[in-house]
Amino acid sequence: MQARVLFFGKLKDIAGSAERCVEFRSGETISELFERCASQKPELAPFRSSVVASRNQEFAPWTAVLESGDEVAFLPPVSGG
Amino acid sequence: MQARVLFFGKLKDIAGSAERCVEFRSGETISELFERCASQKPELAPFRSSVVASRNQEFAPWTAVLESGDEVAFLPPVSGG
Amino acid sequence: MTTAAPSPTADLVQLGREPIAADALIRHVRQAHDGAVVTFDGCVRNHSHGRATLYLEYESYESMAIEKMKEIAASLHTLFAIDGVAIAHRLGRLEIGETSVFIAVSAPHRKAAFDACRHAIDTLKKTVPIWKKEFFEDGAVWADGELPPLPAATPAAKPAS
């Protein structure tokens, strides 16, 4: 199973790209998806507590279970306006 | 001694004019000036409690003592905006 | 490089019979050191208390009204961390949809701009000697209003101007 993962703002700079595809196993959560990204890019790990996640353009809890084809974004504090 | 008295809004309609000169005696207050106006135009009397007064373009208490040449206005509730 | 303290923008206060030029008021208050401009546009509604309004007429004790409007503008600077203030009120006959009052306030941050703009219109409606007459199909009435608060009795008399 595969998710499309998006990074924005400061997190995009740290991830080194705006977007990647990440493989995951059935039953995994958004939190586990973040760990997969952080294992590829360890600099992401410290941001776990200061970002929120969205799933298919809706804010989602870390415990949300993924489905194949989901679009998940990791969003640092927003600063529009 | 003489004061210039101005009426506005509903009060102008009742007074029948926007402006008049009123003679008063030394030591008289704005309240006594209103009574002089109401004695000339009795329809004004009921409005004593629902208007405020100004003296020389500043809101003034009814107890303010007049000087000759004062401009006194009787102002119904304001409704600008 | 740090930013120099910006010079304050002079208040702009208008009372007249011409249509209000809202764009000019906004341009007046909007400076490079401001992060927020809040405006209030009071417009002539097509109804009042369930009746269709045809048009309005505003009259004013003009010499006093302009002073009261200036006092409101000045007070905003002491009450709120704002930059520029523009307040305009129109007099005479106004048609449906026209602007009777327009207020623009600029500030470095939005909270002060909102608070000040709201305070300005709330205070204007309570203290500025302007009166509105509403014209309906079957007649005209002076609008209900608010009685301005009077000062406490003053011992010293102010000389005639």
Add this chain to the structure above:
Amino acid sequence: MTTAAPSPTADLVQLGREPIAADALIRHVRQAHDGAVVTFDGCVRNHSHGRATLYLEYESYESMAIEKMKEIAASLHTLFAIDGVAIAHRLGRLEIGETSVFIAVSAPHRKAAFDACRHAIDTLKKTVPIWKKEFFEDGAVWADGELPPLPAATPAAKPAS
């Protein structure tokens, strides 16, 4: 004659790289049955935390941001007695003095227009996925922001769109 119930004005929500046409947003919300229009203009300040700003860049998770902006506009109608809402946010590079966000709210009475306009910008700054990068003479930083509140854990998964 009594006034007919006015038809509601459709919300206008924009997110793009072109300069924001504030006049058009105001005209969109300003109807004959409205007595008040309140606007918020968020502009690029020439300083931030005591440093001179050169310019800003805004980026966004656009598909989600436009939905969140529509949700804010819709929520205003349930929270406040308002008529029309227009919300626009600009992306890309913005120079000092340019408008990054503009909100216009119309209502029969002023209190609802003020409350709704303020609620809209406060909520936008907390929940819409837009990020601001500030450029100074000696470098650039992502602005501090607010972490959007997360929903409680949901048992039902939402299918991919």
